[in-house]
Amino acid sequence: MSMADFSILKYLAMIVDVLLVWYVIYKLIMVIKGTKAVQLLKGIFVILLVKVVSDFSGLKTLSWITEQTITWGFLAIIIIFQPELRRALEQLGRGKFFSRTNGQEDDEREKGVEAIVKATDYMAKRRIGALISIERETGMSDYIETGIPLHAKISSELLINIFIPNTPLHDGAVIIQKNNVAAAACYLPLSESPFISKELGTRHRAALGISEVTDSVTVIVSEETGSISLTKNGELHRDLNLTTFKDLLSNELLSKQLDKQTSSTLWNWRGKNHG
Structure with a gap:
């Protein structure tokens, strides 16, 4: 094998090495996404930025303080990020760290949509007020x-029971987070948009x-x-019949997920209306 072949293999190995490191970093970010650890991660970047600026500006005292913080910060990171690290190790042990989705998750997602539609139909016929928010990419x-x-x-059944009037959680x-009912009786931020119809109540404002x-x-x-009604991306879709509602919900939660999976297959490691 010639020296040129060795050089090509060396460069290919370097490219693969960089891609693997970036992929691992990406997966770690996905693990802590939507948690308080994101804010702590921003704090770490600020400390690193202060270190660089202090070294460049000749601020020796500040540089020494940041250097000590970085030196001993490794132990602090392990303590602070303990839940996220544990979650990452659990996913790695289950073989899910390098996989985006599987058939079982797709089935659960479809069953979740069916459960939401069935509960919504039941509550709409009986005028039981409800507010259900489904998490997607943003934590x-x-x-x-x-x-x-x-x-x-x-x-x-669970969704219906939660919203029965005069119950503690209604x-x-x-x-809903990752195909599970994460919590009930949650407070959502109210929209301050001046275009919202005055006939809409708190639920609609919170949804928007x-x-x-x-x-x-x-x-x-x-x-x-x-x-x-259904809200997404700052849009309010009102007075939906059951068929339209089911189609809209399925398109948002199932079709986009399928498109996302299809577009990322090559990167996988494993097989408006205003009221």
Whole structure:
């Protein structure tokens, strides 16, 4: 084998090495996404930036302080990021760290959509007010923490029971995270848009508010009229019939996920209406 062949193999190995490192970093970011660890990670970057600036500017005292912080910060990172590190190791042990999805998750997602549609139909016919927000890419952990944790499998019966009037959990929003009912009685931010119709109540404003700050899909059942509405990306779709609602919900939660999986197959390691 010639020296030229060795050089080509060396460069290929370097490229693969860099790609693997970036992929691992990406997966680690996905693990901590939507948690308070993201803010701590930003703090680490600020410390590193201060270190670089202090070295460049000749600020010796500040440079020494940041150097000590970085030196001993490794232990602090292990302590602070303990839940995220544990989650990453669990995913690695289950073989899910390098895989984006599987057939079982797809089936669970479809069953989740069916449960939401069935519960929404039941509550709409009986004018039971409901607010259900489904997390997608943007993490909603901060809003989940405002409610009562459930961590239960999605079922139409559970969703209906939560929103039955005069029960402890009926007031507030249900947040669905990773095909599970993460919490109930959650507080969502109210939209301050001046274009919202005055006839819309708190549920609709909260649904619009969360859709303005996250990419979540939120379902609203009106307590006064029993009408079904859905918000996404700051858009409010009102007075939906059951068929339109099911199609819209499926397109947002299933079709986009399928397109996402198809576009990322080569990178996998394993096989508006305003009210």
